[in-house]
Amino acid sequence: MPDAVLSIAGLSKTYGTGFQALRHVDLEIRRGEIFALLGPNGAGKTTLISIVCGIVNASAGRVMVDGHDNVTDYRAARSLVGLVPQELTTDAFETVWNTVSFSRGLFGKPPNPAHIEKVLRDLSLWDKRDNALRTLSGGMKRRVLIAKALSHEPRLLFLDEPTAGVDVTLRQDMWQLVRRLREGGVTIVLTTHYIDEAEEMADRIGVIRGGEIILVEDKAELMRKLGKKEMTLQLAQPLEALPPALAGLPLALGAGGLELTYTYDAKAEHSGITELLQALEAGGVAFKDLKTRQSSLEEIFVSLVREQEQA
Numbered sequence: 001m002p003d004a005v006l007s008i009a010g011l012s013k014t015y016g017t018g019f020q021a022l023r024h025v026d027l028e029i030r031r032g033e034i035f036a037l038l039g040p041n042g043a044g045k046t047t048l049i050s051i052v053c054g055i056v057n058a059s060a061g062r063v064m065v066d067g068h069d070n071v072t073d074y075r076a077a078r079s080l081v082g083l084v085p086q087e088l089t090t091d092a093f094e095t096v097w098n099t100v101s102f103s104r105g106l107f108g109k110p111p112n113p114a115h116i117e118k119v120l121r122d123l124s125l126w127d128k129r130d131n132a133l134r135t136l137s138g139g140m141k142r143r144v145l146i147a148k149a150l151s152h153e154p155r156l157l158f159l160d161e162p163t164a165g166v167d168v169t170l171r172q173d174m175w176q177l178v179r180r181l182r183e184g185g186v187t188i189v190l191t192t193h194y195i196d197e198a199e200e201m202a203d204r205i206g207v208i209r210g211g212e213i214i215l216v217e218d219k220a221e222l223m224r225k226l227g228k229k230e231m232t233l234q235l236a237q238p239l240e241a242l243p244p245a246l247a248g249l250p251l252a253l254g255a256g257g258l259e260l261t262y263t264y265d266a267k268a269e270h271s272g273i274t275e276l277l278q279a280l281e282a283g284g285v286a287f288k289d290l291k292t293r294q295s296s297l298e299e300i301f302v303s304l305v306r307e308q309e310q311a
């Protein structure tokens with residue numbers, strides 16, 4: 001990929017317990033995109049992010065952040081990455097200003113009050129800069145986490161389940177904020193359990209399950225495939241060709257003329273099946289059986305959701 005801001009190759013992780021949390025993951029993140037990593041509990045999302053951010057060591061493989069190897073060129077790689085974790089772990093008695101300024105220092109960057117001010121203003125936290133963290137609402141605390149992650153001017157920002165346990169309004173605010181950050185030139189990788197969040201936010205979607213990336217796709221393409229459904233008719237008599245009455249419909253003839261497959265958009269209000277059945281009758285085509293099938297991607301998502309429900 002010509003302009004990858006993050007390149008992950010052959011990444012595996014086996015924890016001390018012997019549990020293999022990642023299996024040979026290859027992934028490239030494009031500069032300027034919003035990438036959603038979707039997967040059920042325990043799929044390996046946090047492990048993957050933690051390795052990129054240098055919090056967890058990989059067992060095998062390589063991570064390059066904008067050309068810097070995150071092991072041999074650790075400082076440079078780490079300073080380009082910001083991480084917004086799920087929980088605030090900072091001292092609750094510290095002020096917003098001090099917390100965010102201190103974070104910048106951790107990356108060896110010289111103080112830059114003008115940048116910290118900009119970050120706090122962008123996140124509507126400027127008025128709260130002298131407040132202790134414990135006095136903030138849940139939504140404000142989440143924004144402090146983002147401010148901390150942006151304090152050292154990263155190019156790549158990871159958001160670990162940014163809207164988990166968040167109410168609907170706050171969720172919308174968070175989505176808007178993420179879009180603004182991207183407009184400001186930051187590449188975003190977010191992890192989520194929610195298909196609708198990935199659908200709403202992402203340019204591309206990756207699905208991780210059991211430590212393996214099972215799919216990476218442009219959102220638009222994925223949604224197109226997800227929306228597709230197939231209906232197959234077993235015909236009573238083989239057809240050599242589609243009769244004129246069926247011309248113009250999304251139909252394919254298969255199995256030696258004994259199967260007719262109709263593809264339609266499962267999300268559309270109107271499937272067109274009634275018209276199809278009428279056209280079949282008008283064309284004198286009889287069928288003895290009918291079955292519908294979801295696209296394989298939808299099957300992936302359905303099984304993902306099932307695993308989630310069982311977790």
Ligand code: ATP
Nearest residue numbers: 015016017019021040041042043044045046047048
């Ligand atoms: P969630 O959506 O629940 O946050 P996740 O996709 O982020 O899940 P990870 O936190 O990466 O998943 O965990 C992946 C697997 O690795 C899980 O089975 C987890 O129990 C295991 N795991 C994570 N950290 C450790 C550890 N320090 N030692 C042993 N096993 C671990």
